[in-house]
Amino acid sequence: MRLRRILVPAQMTGRELVRRRFALGLLTALPLAFYGASATHNNSAVSTGGIAMAFSIAGASIFVALTARPVDQRLVLVGYRPYELLLARLLLLELFGIAIAGVFSIVMVFGTAPQHPWLLAAGVGLVALASVPFGLAVGALAPRELEGVLVLIGVVGVQLTLQPTQIIAKILPFWGSQQLLQRSVDNVSSTGIAFPAGLAYAAAMFVAAAFVMHRRAPLVRAAQAA
Amino acid sequence: MTLPLPVERRRSPLAAVPDRPRARQLEASGISKSYGQRLVLDDVSLSVGAGEAVAIIGENGAGKSTLLRICAGLIRPDQGHVSVSGRVGFCPQEPGLFDLLSADEHLSLFAPALGLSREQALRDGHRLLGEFSFPIDEGTQCRRLSGGARQKVNLALALLGGACVLLLDEPYQGFDHGAYVSFWEHVARWTGEGLGVVIVTHLLEDAAHVDRVVEMAIPRQQGAKRA
Numbered sequence: 001m002r003l004r005r006i007l008v009p010a011q012m013t014g015r016e017l018v019r020r021r022f023a024l025g026l027l028t029a030l031p032l033a034f035y036g037a038s039a040t041h042n043n044s045a046v047s048t049g050g051i052a053m054a055f056s057i058a059g060a061s062i063f064v065a066l067t068a069r070p071v072d073q074r075l076v077l078v079g080y081r082p083y084e085l086l087l088a089r090l091l092l093l094e095l096f097g098i099a100i101a102g103v104f105s106i107v108m109v110f111g112t113a114p115q116h117p118w119l120l121a122a123g124v125g126l127v128a129l130a131s132v133p134f135g136l137a138v139g140a141l142a143p144r145e146l147e148g149v150l151v152l153i154g155v156v157g158v159q160l161t162l163q164p165t166q167i168i169a170k171i172l173p174f175w176g177s178q179q180l181l182q183r184s185v186d187n188v189s190s191t192g193i194a195f196p197a198g199l200a201y202a203a204a205m206f207v208a209a210a211f212v213m214h215r216r217a218p219l220v221r222a223a224q225a226a
Numbered sequence: 227m228t229l230p231l232p233v234e235r236r237r238s239p240l241a242a243v244p245d246r247p248r249a250r251q252l253e254a255s256g257i258s259k260s261y262g263q264r265l266v267l268d269d270v271s272l273s274v275g276a277g278e279a280v281a282i283i284g285e286n287g288a289g290k291s292t293l294l295r296i297c298a299g300l301i302r303p304d305q306g307h308v309s310v311s312g313r314v315g316f317c318p319q320e321p322g323l324f325d326l327l328s329a330d331e332h333l334s335l336f337a338p339a340l341g342l343s344r345e346q347a348l349r350d351g352h353r354l355l356g357e358f359s360f361p362i363d364e365g366t367q368c369r370r371l372s373g374g375a376r377q378k379v380n381l382a383l384a385l386l387g388g389a390c391v392l393l394l395d396e397p398y399q400g401f402d403h404g405a406y407v408s409f410w411e412h413v414a415r416w417t418g419e420g421l422g423v424v425i426v427t428h429l430l431e432d433a434a435h436v437d438r439v440v441e442m443a444i445p446r447q448q449g450a451k452r453a
Binding site for chain 1: 298299300314316318320322323324325326327331334335336337338339340341344367383386387
């Protein structure tokens with residue numbers, strides 16, 4: 001019964017997402033375009049394409065969070081707990097993200113032939129893992145879609161333009177992924193704390209989204225849910 | 227009942243009848259709320275008994291919807307206290323629906339939170355939608371529904387799972403005349419079953435259908451006396 005309170009909202013989020021086929025197509029094409037544009041003349045194409053994948057996954061997460069916001073209070077009022085709704089979206093969007101990451105890893109492994117394909121896959125997977133809580137947090141905090149998308153473009157755009165060694169790059173959410181992706185092709189970059197850093201950032205973003213959702217939740221919930 | 231300049235009227239059949247003791251379903255007292263510098267509610271109280279229908283009327287900006295949302299527990303008041311004796315069924319003014327989900331999918335989504343199986347939620351939801359003459363297939367996405375049909379889904383979701391008090395914010399927006407008449411027949415039935423019903427409305431003719439009408443006025447800013 002408890003699991004149903006997460007699986008049903010996840011299922012409905014999935015149906016909503018699938019019905020936005022055109023938007024999903026554009027979101028998926030975007031990182032492919034970044035990768036394709038830089039693949040032939042730039043040895044950081046893997047890093048560029050992988051990080052640009054955050055546009056797709058975090059973008060989808062922002063839209064899911066903002067679309068659900070007017071309904072969320074009502075759902076909590078009838079008995080859902082805010083964390084159940086958040087976990088449902090996290091679950092569904094991570095599945096979506098991992099699917100995209102899988103396809104994207106294959107494309108880049110065959111397109112670039114990196115020295116360490118598994119590091120490439122790990123870097124792309126970490127982008128997927130971190131993008132969802134990042135998008136959910138931005139979606140929870142942004143007043144409207146425009147502001148949310150601008151934050152996304154700003155953060156991912158800055159991360160794309162910076163070298164991983166720069167201090168600002170290290171405080172942005174996809175630095176760990178950037179390190180892994182870079183290492184997969186150059187054999188030089190350090191991967192020491194890359195994965196834990198990415199996971200820690202993802203966890204922090206999830207906590208931020210949960211905090212905001214909890215703050216917005218109705219003061220009372222249905223008695224039968226208690 | 228104490229509201230800013232409350233004008234309480236009783237519908238004619240009950241006007242001469244002394245107050246019957248009713249179990250309190252909802253009690254809000256001393257509610258104040260400001261948005262920034264703007265005072266929206268100033269020491270407002272509202273109580274609704276079992277089987278009682280109350281209409282809240284007032285000009286735009288008088289705080290009707292804010293009061294209802296505070297009573298539903300959706301907004302925290304700056305001051306005051308709300309107690310409800312059971313589950314609240316809340317129908318917001320703007321249908322809180324997912325555009326790309328159908329009525330059936332909304333019923334399925336609400337089911338686990340209400341402790342209902344999917345089948346039971348669909349059965350009860352279809353019955354409610356049928357009572358409101360929901361015009362089309364329950365599988366149609368909400369974005370393709372008319373305003374009135376969306377409002378019927380909104381209302382059915384407020385009623386799903388049962389409630390002891392219904393808070394309805396202009397619940398018949400977009401209804402045709404038949405659905406509007408039918409809505410008030412339902413209100414009479416709900417109150418007959420012991421539910422407390424609070425309806426925010428702009429239509430003065432609605433006063434004929436309720437036990438009490440509460441008129442709210444825009445509160446003056448703190449420090450100024452009310453007219």
